[in-house]
Structure formats: structure tokens, C-alpha cells
Amino acid sequence: MTLPDGQPDEHALVERARRGDGDAYGELVTRYQGIATRTAYVITGDASEAEEAAQDAFVKAYRALGRFRAGAPFRPWLLRIVANEAINRRKSMGRRATVELTEASDRPQGDRAVSPEEAALATETRRVVVAALDRLREDDRLVISYRYFLDLSEAEMAEALGVARGTVKSRLSRAMARLREVMRD
Amino acid sequence: MTRRPLTDAELEAALRDIGAHLRAPAPTQLAQRVRARIVVTRPEPARRPWLFALAPAALTLLVIGAGAAAADVIRVRGVDVFRVPAVSVPARQPLDLGERTTLDALRAAAQPRVSSDTAFARPDEVYVRRSAAGEQVYFAYHPRPGLPAGPTGYGALVGQFSGSLDASLIGKGVGPGTKVESTVVAGEPGIWIEGEAHFFFYRDARGDIHQESLRLAGNTLLWQHRGTLIRLEAQVSRERALEIAASFR
Numbered sequence: 001m002t003l004p005d006g007q008p009d010e011h012a013l014v015e016r017a018r019r020g021d022g023d024a025y026g027e028l029v030t031r032y033q034g035i036a037t038r039t040a041y042v043i044t045g046d047a048s049e050a051e052e053a054a055q056d057a058f059v060k061a062y063r064a065l066g067r068f069r070a071g072a073p074f075r076p077w078l079l080r081i082v083a084n085e086a087i088n089r090r091k092s093m094g095r096r097a098t099v100e101l102t103e104a105s106d107r108p109q110g111d112r113a114v115s116p117e118e119a120a121l122a123t124e125t126r127r128v129v130v131a132a133l134d135r136l137r138e139d140d141r142l143v144i145s146y147r148y149f150l151d152l153s154e155a156e157m158a159e160a161l162g163v164a165r166g167t168v169k170s171r172l173s174r175a176m177a178r179l180r181e182v183m184r185d
Numbered sequence: 186m187t188r189r190p191l192t193d194a195e196l197e198a199a200l201r202d203i204g205a206h207l208r209a210p211a212p213t214q215l216a217q218r219v220r221a222r223i224v225v226t227r228p229e230p231a232r233r234p235w236l237f238a239l240a241p242a243a244l245t246l247l248v249i250g251a252g253a254a255a256a257d258v259i260r261v262r263g264v265d266v267f268r269v270p271a272v273s274v275p276a277r278q279p280l281d282l283g284e285r286t287t288l289d290a291l292r293a294a295a296q297p298r299v300s301s302d303t304a305f306a307r308p309d310e311v312y313v314r315r316s317a318a319g320e321q322v323y324f325a326y327h328p329r330p331g332l333p334a335g336p337t338g339y340g341a342l343v344g345q346f347s348g349s350l351d352a353s354l355i356g357k358g359v360g361p362g363t364k365v366e367s368t369v370v371a372g373e374p375g376i377w378i379e380g381e382a383h384f385f386f387y388r389d390a391r392g393d394i395h396q397e398s399l400r401l402a403g404n405t406l407l408w409q410h411r412g413t414l415i416r417l418e419a420q421v422s423r424e425r426a427l428e429i430a431a432s433f434r
Contacts, residue, residue, distance in 0.1 A: 018228050022220050029216040041209040051210050058219040065228035100208040125191070125199045126206060133203075148197065149204035176196070184190070 010074050018065045029058050032075055035150060036082045042145040043086035043138075045098045053089050057082040076152070076159030083142065083160065098134050132182040140175035147172055280337055282323040283314025297322045298345055298410055302432035304332070305341070321346050326419075333420045335403035341419035366423075368406070370430045375408030377423050406430055 010031075016024035036057060041050035061081045068077060133141055146152045146160060157172075158165040191199060288311050291297050295313075300306055308324030315321075324343040326332065332340035363380040406417045406426040410433055417426055 020228065022223060025223065026216040026220045029219045033212040033215040037212045037215070038207065038209040041207065047208070047210040051212060051215070054212065055215060055218055055222075058215070059222045062219070062223045063228055122199075122202065125195075126203050129196070129199045130203060144200065145204075148200035149207060151201075151204070176193075180190075180196070 011071060014065070014068065014074050015070070017062065018068070025062055028074065032078055033058075035075065036078060038150060039079050039082045039145075040086040040089075042149055043083060043142065044090045044093065045100075046093065049089050049093065050086065053086040054082060057085040060085065073156065073159065076156040079146075079150075079152075079156075079160040080162060087138065098130070128183065129179075132179055135182045136175065136178060139171075140178055143168070143171050143175045144179065282312035282325070283321060284312060286311050286313050288324075291322060295320060295322065297324075298413055298415060298433045300343075300429060300432045301434055302429050305343070305429055305432065308343070331421075335418060335420045337403075337418065341417065341421075344416040344418075346414040346416070368408075368423075368427065370406070370408035370427060371410070373409045375406060375430070377426065378405045378407075379423060380404075 010028070013024045013028050013031075017028060033054065036054040037050055040053040040057070041047060044050050044053060057078070061078050064081070068074070133144065136144075143157065143161065146157045152160065154165055154168050157168045161168065161171070163171065288297075288299075288308065291311055291313060305324075305326065309327045310323075310325040312323040312325070313320065314323075322345040324345075325337075325339045326341040326343075328334040328340035334340060335342070363378060366377045366379075368375045368377050403418055403420050404423075404426065406423075406429075408415055408430055410430075415430070415433060417429060419426065419429075421429070
């Protein structure tokens with residue numbers, strides 16, 4: 001089966017990859033390499049470790065395709081493997097992860113440009129929030145990252161975190177409460 | 186800079202803004218690198234529940250009807266017993282018990298549990314099989330009065346499994362004509378299986394099923410004794426089986 005834009009759909013690619021089709025799996029890697037690397041980066045805080053973690057995770061995911069539930073969404077399943085790989089790497093690095101932010105200018109708000117004052121305030125807000133995130137536990141950081149950095153749906157978060165959908169809400173709510181607490185300190 | 190606390194909406198917006206500014210690496214040629222690493226391998230087959238992990242040849246043992254699944258499972262540490270709708274009689278399976286040895290040779294190398302029951306003190310044949318799953322010792326007893334030949338051709342067969350019992354080592358599929366009861370042997374949990382023949386196989390430490398062990402078995406008592414899983418297969422009554430089990434030291 002192919003999508004309207006001519007791309008084969010995810011289930012078809014997964015099925016072909018399960019049968020050992022490297023081209024199909026290469027297509028899946030291309031499709032999800034961005035989010036996989038971002039996930040690994042959020043966890044490791046190190047660009048080269050993130051790339052290595054993503055690569056290892058793709059290889060592990062390929063070998064584990066036999067255990068993948070046919071018809072299930074591939075992306076959250078993959079992200080769970082990526083996260084495990086990145087967490088292991090971060091542990092062996094022996095330090096907490098701190099993400100770095102780009103200096104890219106802020107996007108215009110509606111039809112007007114961002115004023116220098118607004119840009120400075122936004123930069124300061126990002127700095128404060130990132131500093132607070134750095135002080136959170138890993139599981140809190142992960143659930144916040146999945147929601148706001150990677151824009152995963154609740155269903156995807158549940159699959160990626162390996163928890164029930166209802167648990168995602170409570171876990172995210174607790175993580176946000178702890179983030180606020182840390183920001184108040 | 187002193188500032189007021191962010192509202193929920195502002196905090197959420199700030200987090201999304203951070204996501205947009207992450208200095209995450211842009212992966213380059215990741216697909217090629219992954220493909221280079223997977224070129225010599227294939228996805229590993231799924232590790233399925235006992236019933237569905239059987240090779241086609243093994244399926245001759247089973248008649249799996251609608252709804253037959255691993256739901257009806259009886260467990261003792263290291264053992265899973267499954268209810269199946271029917272067990273059909275297969276062509277006789279060659280019995281592979283491992284390498285033939287002697288009790289004395291085995292005692293020098295290992296500490297097999299030995300029965301003090303007169304009838305079971307000296308096995309007629311002794312076998313050992315060493316694998317990643319641990320060591321398996323088999324005592325085989327020839328048929329004699331009071332000990333008729335079972336599906337194995339022996340009067341009794343005692344298997345001792347010294348591998349880790351954390352993962353299930355032994356699987357048993359029993360049909361409706363077979364009675365399965367929980368029991369206790371010297372304070373340890375056990376299982377008594379009696380009636381029509383059931384099928385039996387074991388799984389190694391990697392979780393792989395050893396097809397050569399897939400065969401029909403007769404009345405069987407399984408129990409744990411000081412970290413060893415012991416299986417007595419003999420066409421005797423439950424009481425006699427418990428007596429024999431209690432005699433193992």
C-alpha cells in the first residue's frame with residue numbers, strides 16, 4: 001500500500017523490514033532519524049552521543065522487529081528503544097544532561113516582528129526553564145520532553161514510556177508541578 | 186532579572202519554544218550507516234508463548250481449538266503447564282537424554298539428587314546433558330513388576346534440572362483427559378500430572394525450545410528440591426510418586 005504522495009505506508013515498510021528487506025528499513029530510518037536523534041539528544045545532552053545512540057537504537061530495533069506487534073505504530077515503539085539506549089549512554093557518561101539551545105532568532109508573532117525586549121525576555125525565560133529542567137529527575141524530564149519538545153500525542157507517549165494512557169496524564173502533571181517547584185526555588 | 190512566575194500557558198509556550206531552539210544534531214547518512222550494520226543480519230524471530238512457539242512438526246501433537254491459549258496455565262517456579270483442547274498421539278519420538286555416563290562418574294563431577302528408595306536407588310542407565318540452560322541429569326529405570334513401561338519405553342525416568350528456575354524451563358501441554366494437581370513435596374511446591382499422555386518440552390536459558398525433547402510423557406510428578414527441579418515420570422499412583430519424591434536426598 002502507498003500513501004497519496006507515493007510513499008509506502010509505515011505498516012507496509014515494517015512488514016517488509018521484518019522479512020529482511022534492508023531498503024524498507026532504510027526508508028523507516030530516514031523517516032524517523034530526526035525525531036530519534038532529538039530524543040537521544042534531549043536525554044544525553046551531547047550531540048555525538050545522541051547520534052551514536054540513535055544509530056545503535058535503529059540497529060537494535062531492526063533486530064527486535066520480530067517482537068514488534070504487527071499493526072502497532074512504529075514511531076513510539078522505536079522511541080522507547082532510543083530512550084533506553086540514550087539513558088544507558090548518559091549513565092555511562094557519568095554526568096547529567098544539559099541541552100544547548102541555538103541562537104536562532106525568535107519567530108515573528110503574527111504579522112509583526114519580535115521586539116528586542118521581547119526577544120531578550122524569551123531568551124531569559126528559556127534559560128530559566130532549561131536550568132530548572134536540568135534539576136528534574138530523568139523520568140520527569142523525559143515526559144516533559146516527549147510532550148513539548150517532540151510533540152508526541154498522549155497515545156504515543158504511553159507507548160514510548162511503556163505505561164497506560166491514563167498514567168501519562170498524571171505523570172506529566174506531576175512532572176510539570178515539580179518543574180514549577182524547582183523554578184520557585 | 187526579577188520576574189513574576191509564568192502562568193501555565195506561558196510555561197507550556199516556553200517549553201515548546203525550547204523545543205524549537207534545541208541544538209539537536211541533524212543526522213547525516215544515518216540510514217546508510219544503519220543499513221551497513223544490518224546487512225549481515227535479519228530481525229530475530231519473535232519469542233512467542235509456549236503454545237505458539239512450536240515448530241510445524243510439533244504441531245502434530247496439538248489440536249488447538251478456538252480460544253485455546255496460554256490463559257489456563259498452572260505454574261510452579263520453572264514449570265508452565267498449559268491446558269490444551271486435545272493432545273494427539275505422535276509418531277514415537279527418539280528419546281534424547283544426552284550423553285550416557287555412570288552414577289559414580291556423575292557423583293565425581295556433580296551432586297545429583299539420589300533416591301534412598303530401594304527400587305530407585307540404582308538407576309539402570311544414567312545420562313547427562315550440559316547446555317547453556319544448565320545441567321540435566323537423567324536416571325532411567327527399566328520396566329519391572331509394579332513399574333510398567335511408559336511412553337518413553339522406560340519404567341521410570343527421573344530428570345534433574347539444575348539451571349536457573351527464574352525463567353520457565355519446562356512446558357507441559359495437557360489435554361482434557363489429563364488431571365493436573367498442585368501438591369507439596371517435603372515442603373516444596375510440586376505438580377502431579379496423571380491420566381492421558383501429555384506433551385513435554387524444555388526451554389533453555391535463552392528461551393529457545395528444544396524440539397528434541399518434545400514428546401509425550403506419562404504420569405509425572407514435578408517438584409523442587411534444594412534448587413533443583415526434579416521430574417519423575419512413571420506409571421505409578423500419585424501416592425507412590427510422592428513416596429519416591431520424598432526419598433530423594
